[in-house]
Amino acid sequence: MTEPLKTADINMIQRLIPHRYPFLLVDRVVDMNGYQSARGIKNVTMNEPHFQGHFPQKPIMPGVTMVEAMAQTAAVMVGAHLGLQDKNVLIYFMSIESCKFRRMVEPGDVLALDIETLRGRPGGKVWKFRGVATVEGDMACEAEFTAMVDMPKE
Numbered sequence: 001m002t003e004p005l006k007t008a009d010i011n012m013i014q015r016l017i018p019h020r021y022p023f024l025l026v027d028r029v030v031d032m033n034g035y036q037s038a039r040g041i042k043n044v045t046m047n048e049p050h051f052q053g054h055f056p057q058k059p060i061m062p063g064v065t066m067v068e069a070m071a072q073t074a075a076v077m078v079g080a081h082l083g084l085q086d087k088n089v090l091i092y093f094m095s096i097e098s099c100k101f102r103r104m105v106e107p108g109d110v111l112a113l114d115i116e117t118l119r120g121r122p123g124g125k126v127w128k129f130r131g132v133a134t135v136e137g138d139m140a141c142e143a144e145f146t147a148m149v150d151m152p153k154e
Contacts, residue, residue, distance in 0.1 A: 005065060006030070007029065008029040018089075022049045025072055035120065038074075038076070040073030045108075047133055048061075050062055050065060061109075063101045070129070070143065072092065087152065091147050095146045097143065098143060105135060111134070112135070114134070116130050117129055125149050127146065128144065131144075
């Protein structure tokens with residue numbers, strides 16, 4: 001039996017989730033504790049396409065992309081725990097609740113994405129998570145979100 005993954009670099013992330021540039025929003029996932037919790041890392045850079053229009057005079061990461069980055073972190077965590085590398089799994093949002101934005105995120109920031117599973121189990125299709133995104137310990141965003149895992153037919 002293989003040892004469960006504790007960390008996923010960008011190569012492993014791309015084996016676990018289908019997102020690619022410009023919509024791959026997590027660079028590394030660390031501290032994975034099975035499917036219970038994990039921390040994603042997003043290095044925010046000026047060359048990201050949303051900064052061209054949001055806003056040219058003051059580039060700020062859109063809040064929805066912070067929520068998406070949390071969801072991608074959750075998908076990597078669950079996929080790594082379930083051994084879904086190279087399985088072409090899709091995960092869809094079902095709901096976003098209690099979402100709050102507390103701090104602007106700008107180019108040069110490192111966004112830490114702390115995820116915990118509130119509901120879900122191996123073999124289950126519907127999962128619920130709580131995510132908190134921080135920059136240098138300051139909360140930027142928090143939300144609860146529900147997602148559905150769509151396994152391909154074999």
